[in-house]
Amino acid sequence: MMAALASILMLAGAVILVIAAWGVVRLPDALARQHAATKAGTLAVAVVALGALLAMPSGDWAWRLVALVGFLLVTLPVASHLLARAALREQRLDDAAARSPLVGHETGAEGRIAPRSPRETGSAPRQR
Amino acid sequence: MKLVIALRLLLIFAWALVTSGIATIRIILSASLGGDAPAAGFVRFYYAPMSDQGATILAAMITLTPGTTAIDIDPDTRTMTLHLLDGAGAEGAIADIRRSFEPPLVRLFGARP
Amino acid sequence: MNALLDPAVVAGLVAVLSAIAAGLGVYRLIAGPTNADRIVALDILLAAAVVLCLCASLATGRTVFLDVGLGVALTGFVGTIGWARAVERGMPREAPAKGAGPRARAKERS
Incomplete structure (x- = not known):
């Protein structure tokens, strides 16, 4: 039973990995491809690792697999964010991002934007 | 108390990873089967008042939600500026962020003085 | 059916599938119109490499390859970050020429 579940999980993870790679080939631009590579790719590794954990239930395997998946989870947002910024720069979309629609309302205590502190207003506008 | 909130946040984090992966896969498959890629788009929104660490963790968790x-x-x-894989679902995505991610983070990292 | 319960056999199948994924990644690495696309391809190759490491350790039943996978994940992350920063900070405007070294880039920036 356990072995069957492990096999299913590992194969499912491999299929997810292929779909992620297919997304990297098929999606229209680098910003969209980045979603496929980071999120689906990490999910694929996590599912395969879970399957391996079920296939080899011993402490030696467990802590290494948990460390591997944990590390990938922590690095996923950072990698995704930086790849998105790089793609933004390469595709000259900086302005489109800066002028994108502003959705919703402020959720501050008084319903307005928090006043700027002198430290922040003193800083030069960031180079785009 | 804070530990409980942090643990709940960790669970939400893990769940967000799974759903985001599945949603991304669905978008890839529908884009390649239907031949019609979704129109990606950018959106900005105001986040709840919290410290810089809280905002960073919120950004990390948003990156883990489906298609953002x-x-x-x-x-x-x-x-915060977001990129959405499915530009049509902007309102829903932001409502989701406000509902499930912001309250525990605000409780942990509090309003900025 | 019973063969599918053997971790080593499953590991072989998973290895074949991740090799396919790596092939798709290599296609994007070569074809990618922008450098950002190539870094994204690098990321998917990294995921495939980690899965292949898992396969190797399942097939041999030794944990050594898990350590290798951990190392691949660590160094690959640093590589992704480094390249993404390099692209974001400004490569040459045109498609990077073959001989565009650091000096050429510095001249471009000034």
């Missing part, structure tokens, strides 16, 4: 990636945080105006 945080691109820029502006602490001066308290806005």
